Every structure is written in structure tokens, then in C-alpha cells.
Amino acid sequence: MERYLATFGRWLLVPVCLFILGLGLYYLMRILRWDKQQATGLALISPWLFGFIGFTAIPIFYSLYLSFTDFSLFGKEKWVGFGNYIKLFTNDIEFWPSVRITLSYAVFTLPVGVFGSLLVALLINREIRGIRIFRTILYLTAILPDTAVAIIWRQLFNGESGLINFFLSLFGVNKIDWFGNPKYVLPAFVIISVWGIFGTNTIIFLAALKDVSKALYEAAEIDGAGGFKRFIHITIPQISSVILVQVVMSLIGSMQMFTVAQFLRPTTQAGLFMNQLVYTRGFTQLHMGEASAIAWVLFVIILVLTLLVFRTSPAWVHYETEVKDVKGIKNVR
């Protein structure tokens, strides 16, 4: 009972402290002559704000600092400048294979993920009998934990009794050692990524498709546009902003591959995904400085690719609030 109360007390301390901090912030803002509504708003979001600062912002910047040190999780770290980065780029036999497989995986899974889930969304957007049951069944895949998904795929890729090799054998393909032969590791992971098209992405696309005005389709139909033309000239432009979000989110997600790869453990000759390398360096080899450097390189790669996607977006993303004049120049209403 004594131990329970102590634990309960500590547990209770967190919300109470957050409440006090929020209250203090409110009075501080009022003293600084903030509007009452603004001060209340800030006070109300302060628990999240403090959580974000304490558990996200500070660790992010701390990891940046650590990437310039030889921190090993224990003892005092030593400043090594760009040493970790120089070692990664010039003298690390695992780094470039890791970048290669991570980028290759992203390149192949991005179109599969985005367009696959769009196709599924188009399928379940049809108003047919029992469609809600189909939607529910398809979404079930999204709520399964990654480890369970990995177990299912391991069975499917089983060399002797797996369905995939059985299916291929119907076409005369010999048994493939998916996780033992480095040539097949990437294709195997790309196939596994198909699983993701039935999840949250599909639901988001479905919501976007539902939002497209029926009047546009009717007008196009009157003009004689067929199904494919309606899809290309109405559906795609109308949901292009959602496609942009999906591309960015899928890109980030695919670059952060970890659980399934860690669980399936294919031959290391194919290279480790960058997140796996971060984990191995940090927690197995206790080189947290190097692990932080790899994490920051991964962050920069994701940032650059995301910015590239955003830079190209004016050419293919259409927002409802913007119109094009006769010269094709966009104007925001």
C-alpha cells in the first residue's frame, strides 16, 4: 500500500505540475497584458507544449549535439567535431549500403503505396451492396501490429510452403530464397509494402474522393467524357492536394523502415535500413554519437526529398482556392 501510494503520488504529480505551470503561464501572460482569450488558449495548450519541448524538441537538438561527440551512453562525452560524419561518408562499410537500400526501398514503395491505395480507394468508393463491410475488412490490416504483419509475411515468403513461391512455381520459377539471397531482399520488402495500401492511406483517399463534386462528373459526362478521362481530368486534379500529402507521408514512412526488417532479419549482405543502423550503432555497439549522426543524415535526406516534392507540387497540385488565368498562371482567390 505504501509503495502504491508513493507511485500514485508521483503519477498525480505530473498533471498537477502541468496544471500549475499552465496557471502560472496564464497569469504571466495576463501580467504581460495579453488578451484573456489568448492567455487562456496558451494555458490550455501548455501541457502539450511542455511535453513537446521536453520530450521532442530538446531530445532532437540534444541528438544534434551528440552527433558531434563520441557519446557512448555512459560517462562524459567528448567533442569530436565532424568526426562522426567524416567517418560515415569516408570510412564506414555499412553506411552507403544502408543509404542505398533505404533510398531504393523508398523509390519503389512510394508509387506502389500512393497509387495502390488510390486504386483501392476507387474500388471501395463504389456504392454497392455490402461495401461498408469490405471497407471495414480492408481497414483491419491497418490495426495489426507490425510484428504480426512480419510473421504473416515470413510465412508467405517461406521457401518451401510459402504461398508466394508456390504461386511462382506455377509459372515454372524455381524456389527463391527471399531473405537469404541479397538480390531478392529488396523485392521482398517492396512486396511486403503492398500491405500498406489497404490502411490509413486508402481511408484518406476515400474521404478525398467523397469530397469531389458530383456536378463535375455529370458535366463531363454530358460533354461525352469517358471514365478514364473523368479520372484523369477531374478526379486526379480534385484530389491532387491529398496526393501531395500522401506522397510526403509515404516518403517519410518508407525512409523510416524498421520493425518489419528488424524482425525478418534478412542477409546482412543486402544492407541494413538506416533506422536499423541507428539502432545497432546506438544500442548494440554503444556508439550513440555515430547513431545520432546517422539519424541526422537520414533527417537531411528526408528533408531534401520532401522539399523536392514540394518544389514540384505547383506543377501538379490543384487547390480549390486557386484559379488559373488564360496564360496558365496561378492566382489565389
Place this chain on the structure above:
Amino acid sequence: MKRLCFLCTMLLAVAILFTACGTTGTTGTKGTSDTPGTAAPDGKSAAQGKPSEKVEVKLSTWAGSEEAAELQEIIDRLNKSSDTYIITQDSNPADYETRLTTQLSGNAGPDLFWVSASRGAQFAARGVMLDITDRLSKSGKPAANLDDYYDSAFGPFKVNGKIYALPWIMQPVVLYVNQDALDKAGVVIDENWNWDRFMEAAKKLTMDKNGKSLGESGFDKNNIVQWGFTLNGWPPVQMFIWQAGGEVIAEDFSSSPIDTPEALMGFNFYRELLDSGVVPSQQTIRDRGFDQMFRDGQVAMFMGGAADSLDTKVENFKCVVREVPAGPTGIKATFVDLLGMGINSKTKYPDVAFEALVDLAEEIHKWKVMPPRKSIGSAENMQSLHPERKDAFPAIVNSLEYSRPYRFYQDYPDWDTVFWNQLMDPIVNNNGKPEELVPKVKPLLDEALK
């Protein structure tokens, strides 16, 4: 009214703060005790020799539910007999090392913890574990008597002559054999058991569905029902290299002599086993399960740790324990896995934790196969402690005599990552030959040792 609410909240918060801070830290005491970390090395306080009430000592282990239950029985007995400590067990096999490392790094680690040899070497070199050398020499308890331990038992847990953990198990790799299959094939394991005899036996034991052995005319390699042996990176290639007289890390840690003729002989024998047809393909092993194939009678000889106890777990056939084969020149060597138990260097009660460590080690030595101590580890004694495995102990005890752990050092995982990823993974998965890979990988391994 608002001010009153604010005041009440503040008072409540302060009250909770004091309540919560009343019992903090990893170790609690049920009453007055010594000033943390200042007790005499024998575990006694200046006045009375012991804290006036029992101190809680937290123990972290990777034990699964069954093992944890057995360990709890031991802990309960110790807690009952001790008037200085109460050991509380926190067993969680899921991602144990990452969890423990994070706890210790965040100054929230347990007082005592189980540690693998590799992690033990890392922790010892980084000051994560308490130096127990002096305390061991001053303690009169049997588990603190260093002379009673096997020579190699402290290897990973020793840095610059200082001891940082007590080993609680030494598991030599032994050969589990399907005696029924051996009898059927007419294979006898005797004192001349070496690589040639082993390969010959493995071939005889590799049988197709028509009962023909590998090498016999008409042998159907596409319909094998029993393989002679199995390998998937385990057992480690190091033991074959040792049997050939080679090494993978020099004694002074200056280089990796994997290019010596002896080491190459070990690598080549490993590769030969994989290529000769006596071992299932890696894909088959992955699909059917490594040790499961032995349990199911699909593999006739299996190398595993002495504590795997397959001789008591297999029901479909008579499973017996034998020594692994000797090398071509008769050198006997096998790998031994060492596990230890250390004290958190930041524990508040190092002396009480040490007392708990030694008492617990003593009990675990009587529980586990094999204890790292000569006085407990004799074949006769082990047979009386574990009568269900009486036939296995002669081979296990003999194996312990010539068993060796890896040459662990503070950054051993760096070396091991290169060794496994660049050399062994391609060899095992048939993506490279030892003679081609060794010259490329040796400089990388030497670099990892710097």
C-alpha cells in the same frame, strides 16, 4: 475565490511533491540505514554492521516466466534467511539489453542485473558495473572464492585485473545426437572422434526417403529425410578455427589472424560442411526451424549449449550428449557462453548489493548447468544435483575443461559486426568463399581492433 483555488492547488501540489519524493531511487530501505555507499566493504555499517532494517535490492533478469518462477523460489529462500536485504525480481526477456542499457544510462538502473558476456565487457570497461575485486577478496563466502572458478570464467568481466561481475553459468557447446539414428547407421563416437570421423558420420546419417546414405549410389538428394548435421552461423566458426589451432583475435588484441593456415582450415571445414550435402540448405533451416529439425528427427547431430537440455526435452528418439569432434591434429576446443551478474556502480547500497550478489550467485550455481565453479561442477556432484541428466554430465564436464569464450573487449560488438556481416553471413548464405573473403575482411577486422 480564484485566489483561494490557486492557493489550494499550490498546497496540494507541494504536499504531493513531498509524498512522492519520500521514496525515490532504485533502492529503498525499510528503515534507518547506512549513508548510501559508505558502508564498510564487508557489508556492515560502522555501528551495527548492517542497516537496522532490510534494504530492497532490485534485480533485473531476462528470465522467461518459467525460469523467473524458479528463480523466485531461490530469491524467496534468500530473502527469508537474510537480515540485510530483500531481493525483488524484475524479469523481462523482451528487449532486455536495450531496456537495461537505457535504465542504467538514465541513472534509473536496478541494483543487480544479469548481463551477457559481450555486454558485460562493454559495461565493465565503461564503469557501469561496480568493481568487486576487493569485496571478493575480503568475503569468506564460497561463491567469492576466485580459485574455485574455471580460468576462463571471468574473461569478459575483467578489465585491467579488476573484476566487475560474477559469472553464474558456463555453457559449453556440446553435441546432441540422435542415438537411434546413429545405431541404425552404425556410427560410433569414441575417443578418436575428430573432423574426419565427424564428416564420415554426417554423411552416413544423411539419408534419402529410400534409406540410402549420402555417397551411396542411387542416393536421391532431392528427397532427403534426414541430414547428418546442421549449421546456420551457429555453432560459431571460432570453435572450428580453435580446433585447427588458429585464432580470430590475437591474445594482445593487436590483430585478427584469420588468414593463418590454421584459421583458413577452420573456415574451409565450415564451408565444406555446408557444401557437402550433410547440412540442409539455409532456406530449409529458416523454413523448418534450426533446432526444431533436430527435435523432429530431420537432423541427426546438433551442436547446442549444455543448458539447452535437449537430451531431456526430445521425446521421439533417444537423445544423448557427446563432446564435439577434435580438430585434424587432435586439438580439442569448444565455445563456452558465459553469463554474469553485476552490481550497478551507482547503487545506493553497494555492500548490501554485494552480499545479495554473492548469495544469489551461490544458489544459481547449484541451479544451473553448468556452474562456473570446479567444486560444484564435478560430474558426480552435477549428477546428484540434476539426476535427470546424469548421462550427459561426463561429456559436459569434459567439454568445460577445454572450452573457451570469445576474446571480449570493450568494443567487441564493433569487431563482431564486421566479422559476421562481412565474412560469416556471405559464407553461410553461400555468397562468398572463405579464401576470397578473408583477405578483404582481415584489414577491416584489424581496423575494428584499433
